[in-house]
Amino acid sequence: MRHLIDPTDLTVEETERIVALAEDIIANRAKYRESCKGKKLATLFYEPSTRTRLSFTSAMLELGGEVIGFSDASSSSVSKGETVADTVRVIRCFADIIAMRHFKEGAPLVASQYAGIPVINAGDGSHAHPTQTLTDLLTIKREKGRFDHLTIGFCGDLKFGRTVHSLIKALSRYEGIRVMLIAPEELRLPDYMLQEMRSASKLEFREVRTMEEVMPELDILYMTRVQKERFLDEEEFDRVKDSFVLDPGKLRTARPDMIVLHPLPRVNEITREVDNDPRAAYFRQVENGKFVRMALIYTLLRWADENRPFARIPVFGEEYVVNGMTCSNPRCISATEDVDQLFRRAADGVCRCAYCEAKAR
Incomplete structure (x- = not known):
């Protein structure tokens, strides 16, 4: 049974096949309209979500399948104390595939051990968000035409930013990737991620304090929100906050073909004026998310059908x-x-x- 819990659960070749399938879906949407007819997706969202949950729902409906599930943990049996393991053992009786977002890190991995059907991690705490990574990769492919020999700046909350952690892992498998880490000291990338980057022979990285230091070098600027609530000292937040707000002035030194990505939602880290810049790709990025999730659902269901009967439960891989x-x-x-x-x-x-x-x- 194949799941997507971490971006590296897919090989480079499998990742590229899913991205290529998403591109084919974009070009031939009618071809896939009934491809998941009779299948059900369960969306188990234990914390709030707009883009990811609606993207999964839209993806399954466009494939001709159906969607069940919940968007609030308080409306499920978790409010009565039911565990993740028990929840997914129940859900497998009603669905063919699960997309789970959970506030506890590692919950989707637990689900994958007990579900007996494919489980997709739709975000677990501040740990990982692999389908956002697939979304980012599809966007990079469509905007830049390649995954290798790119310089990407990650700006903002790198400590708790699960989208950042996941995309760095995925890109570290390609040649010629340079990563610029733009963050205040309080929101630096976690030590375990820095250690992984040091051991990745294909990856070069540098930590800086302002985006202006590296803007002319970037092919991609990946913005995230600097979260005021993470600072113990409000004065410290006030001191650094403007260094991590992208406005037209900061884009003056950027390359004409650089793109700006953001997993959204944004608050004030990208000014509204930037939306009109052709390099602003974050709303195109949102639409790509639906197509790559269509490709992922389609692929995981095909792999599941090819490998029945289900493996024993629990499964430790x-x-x-x-x-x-x-x-x-x-x-x-x-x-x-x-x-x-x-x-x-x-x-x-x-x-x-x-x-x-x-x-x-």
Whole structure:
């Protein structure tokens, strides 16, 4: 059974096939109109979402399938204390594929172990957002024509930005990728991500404090919101906030063919005047999300049909270190639900939680 929990669950070749399929869907939408007829997608959204949930819904409907699920955890049995594992074992009786967004990091991985049907991670806490990564990759392909030999600047909240973490992982597998990390000290990329980037032989990266330092070098500027609530000192936030607001003035030194991406929603980190610049690709990016999710749903359902009967449940897909350790992350699903404490030993010898990648303790 194949799932999409992390961007690297797909090989480079599989990722590119899904992107190519999305491009074919864009060019031949009528060809796929009934391709998932008789199939049901369950959207299990434990936290608020606009673009991602509606994108999945629209994608399945355009493929001729049906959609069930919930958009608020309080309207589900989770309000009665039901676990993720039990929820998905129930949902598999009604649906063929699941898209899950959860506020606890690692919840979709737990779901994939018990569901018996394909599970798509639609965002888990601040950990990962692989379908946004596919959306970003499709946008990059359509706008820039390639995935390699690109310089991309990630700006804003890099510490809690799951879209940033996922896209860096995906791009690190291509040649000639240079990453510029533009963030205040309080919102730097997490240490585990920096360690992964140091060990990625194909990736070059640099940390800077303002976008002006690197703007002329960029092929892509990936904006995210600087979150005021993450700062303990409001004066510190006031000091740095304007450094991370994109306006026409900051674009003066940018290349004519640079593109601006943003996973949305935005607050004030991109001024309204930038919307009229042809380099602003973030609303085109939203539409691409529907097409790449159509391609993903179509692909996972085909793979599931080819590999029936379902594997045993629970399913643990690799070797894990299990020796009485616990995860150090209070936002991890393992901190609040009765799940197996699973850890992977990284190349540097550090044991990291399989659900959220935090260090073991």
